[in-house]
Amino acid sequence: MDATFVAEKLLPMARTILHIDMDAxxxxxxxxxxxxxxxxxxxxxxxxxxxxxxxxxxxxxxxxxxxxxxxxxxxxxxxxxxxxxxxxxxxMKRYVEISRQVMTILQDYSPLVEPISIDEAFLDITGSLALFGGAEAIGWAIKKRIQQQTGGLTASVGIAPNKFVAKIASDLQKPDGFVVVKEKEVQGFLRDLPIFKLWGVGKKTEQRLRRIGITTIGELAVYPQDKLVRLFGKTGLHFWRLANGIDERPVIPSTPPKSVSQETTFETDTDDSEFIRLTLLRLAEALGKILRQQKLKGRTLTLKIRLQDFSTFTRSKTFTDFINAPDLLYRFAWEIFQKFDRQGKKVRLLGIGVSQLNTGGGEQLPLFGEQGNKRQKLYQIMDSLQAKFGKEAIVRAALKQERK
Missing domain, CATH: 3.40.1170.60 (MutS, DNA mismatch repair protein, domain I)
Structure with a gap:
C-alpha cells in the first residue's frame, strides 16, 4: 500500500466550532x-x-x-x-429523554461533542468538514434532523473559529437561528456588541468597565492590556483576549463515545472499484485522525455498505488487540468489501466505524513490527503539521492524484 505523503498548501488553519442551543x-x-x-x-x-x-x-x-x-x-x-x-x-425525565436524542444526533457529525447543559453543546467539526460538505451543510443537517426526529423542536446554531464566538453567534437570531462567523470576520462581528455579551462580564463588572469608557466589545479590544490587568488582574487579560476573538479552549467530550465512525454518500451510485478503494482510504484517514485526537483505539472494525436499492449491510471484524492506524483501518475495510457479495448492485454509501474502544490503553496490532511503530510516529508528525498548517498540508499521494 502506498504510504508516501505529499506536502502542499502550507497555510494556517482555523478550527471550526459549532454551538447548538435548543430554543426555549x-x-x-x-x-x-x-x-x-x-x-x-x-x-x-x-x-x-x-x-x-x-x-x-x-x-x-x-x-x-x-x-x-x-x-x-x-x-x-x-x-x-x-x-x-x-x-x-x-x-425532567421527559426533557432528559429528548436531550439524549439531540446529543445522539450530534455524535453523528463529530465525536468531539461537549454538552454544557441539557439543551446546548459545542462540537468541534474541523475534522468532519470534508465528509459532510462543509460547516454550513453540517449545521443545516443537524437542525433538520433535530426537527424531524423530535417532532418539531427547533435549535439555533452558531458556527465560528472558537467557542466564545460560536456561542454568541447562536444567540443572535433566536429562535431557529443560524449564524456563521468566518475567521476574517470575527473582529468585525464582535466590534459593536454590548460589553455584557462578553463571557464573565456581569452587572458589577459591566459597571466598572463603563466607568472607564468601555461599553462595547470593540472598545475593550483596543484598550491597553496593562491597564486591564491592573484593574482586573489576570481576568483583565482574559477579557482582552476574548474581545479580540481569541479563545483556544478545546471542545472536550464529557464521556468517551462507544464507537466512532465516518461515512459518505456518493453523488452517483457507483461500481468503480478504484473509486471505492480510494473512498475507503479517505474515510480511514479521517477516522484514524479522529481516533488519534481522542487517544482512542478500537478492537472491532465495521464496514457499512448501502446499495443502490437502499438496502444496507454491515460487516465487522474483531481483533485481539486495539487499532487506530489508517493503514490498518483501510486494509481491513478493503478486505471486507472485496468479500462482500453486492449481487451486481452499485454502491450508494460507504462507512467505516470502530467500536470496543479503549482510551489510551492497548497496543497497536503488531502486523508491521518495527514498521508499525514508525508509522505511528509518522501519523503523530502528520497530525502536528496539519494542526499548524491545515488538513491539506499533508496528503497521501494516492488521494492527491485522485484530486487532479
Whole structure:
C-alpha cells in the first residue's frame, strides 16, 4: 500500500466550532406534547399558587417572554406579569429523554461533542468538514434532523473559529437561528456588541468597565492590556483576549463515545472499484485522525455498505488487540468489501466505524513490527503539521492524484 505523503498548501488553519442551543427547550417540549399550548405563553417552573409563590422560572416560551418573563425570575413575579399564562411543573425525565436524542444526533457529525447543559453543546467539526460538505451543510443537517426526529423542536446554531464566538453567534437570531462567523470576520462581528455579551462580564463588572469608557466589545479590544490587568488582574487579560476573538479552549467530550465512525454518500451510485478503494482510504484517514485526537483505539472494525436499492449491510471484524492506524483501518475495510457479495448492485454509501474502544490503553496490532511503530510516529508528525498548517498540508499521494 502506498504510504508516501505529499506536502502542499502550507497555510494556517482555523478550527471550526459549532454551538447548538435548543430554543426555549422545556417550554417547547411542553408545546410539542400538548399542541393546545402552541402559541400560548407557557412558563415551566414552580407552582405560582400551590407553592405560595416560592421558586423560580425554569424556562419561558417565546410567547411568555413578550411579557418580560425569563429564566430564573421569581415565579411570583412571572405570575404578576402574565396571570393568564400556562404554568407547568418541570418534567425532567421527559426533557432528559429528548436531550439524549439531540446529543445522539450530534455524535453523528463529530465525536468531539461537549454538552454544557441539557439543551446546548459545542462540537468541534474541523475534522468532519470534508465528509459532510462543509460547516454550513453540517449545521443545516443537524437542525433538520433535530426537527424531524423530535417532532418539531427547533435549535439555533452558531458556527465560528472558537467557542466564545460560536456561542454568541447562536444567540443572535433566536429562535431557529443560524449564524456563521468566518475567521476574517470575527473582529468585525464582535466590534459593536454590548460589553455584557462578553463571557464573565456581569452587572458589577459591566459597571466598572463603563466607568472607564468601555461599553462595547470593540472598545475593550483596543484598550491597553496593562491597564486591564491592573484593574482586573489576570481576568483583565482574559477579557482582552476574548474581545479580540481569541479563545483556544478545546471542545472536550464529557464521556468517551462507544464507537466512532465516518461515512459518505456518493453523488452517483457507483461500481468503480478504484473509486471505492480510494473512498475507503479517505474515510480511514479521517477516522484514524479522529481516533488519534481522542487517544482512542478500537478492537472491532465495521464496514457499512448501502446499495443502490437502499438496502444496507454491515460487516465487522474483531481483533485481539486495539487499532487506530489508517493503514490498518483501510486494509481491513478493503478486505471486507472485496468479500462482500453486492449481487451486481452499485454502491450508494460507504462507512467505516470502530467500536470496543479503549482510551489510551492497548497496543497497536503488531502486523508491521518495527514498521508499525514508525508509522505511528509518522501519523503523530502528520497530525502536528496539519494542526499548524491545515488538513491539506499533508496528503497521501494516492488521494492527491485522485484530486487532479
Amino acid at each position: 427547550f422545556f417550554a417547547a417540549i411542553e408545546q410539542l406534547d400538548h399542541p393546545e399550548y402552541r402559541g400560548q405563553p407557557v412558563i415551566v417552573g414552580a407552582d405560582p399558587k400551590g407553592g405560595q409563590g416560592r421558586g423560580v422560572v425554569s424556562t419561558a416560551s417565546y410567547e411568555a417572554r413578550k411579557f418580560g418573563i425569563h429564566s430564573a425570575m421569581p415565579i411570583s413575579r412571572a405570575y404578576r406579569l402574565c396571570p393568564q399564562g400556562i404554568f407547568l411543573p418541570v418534567r
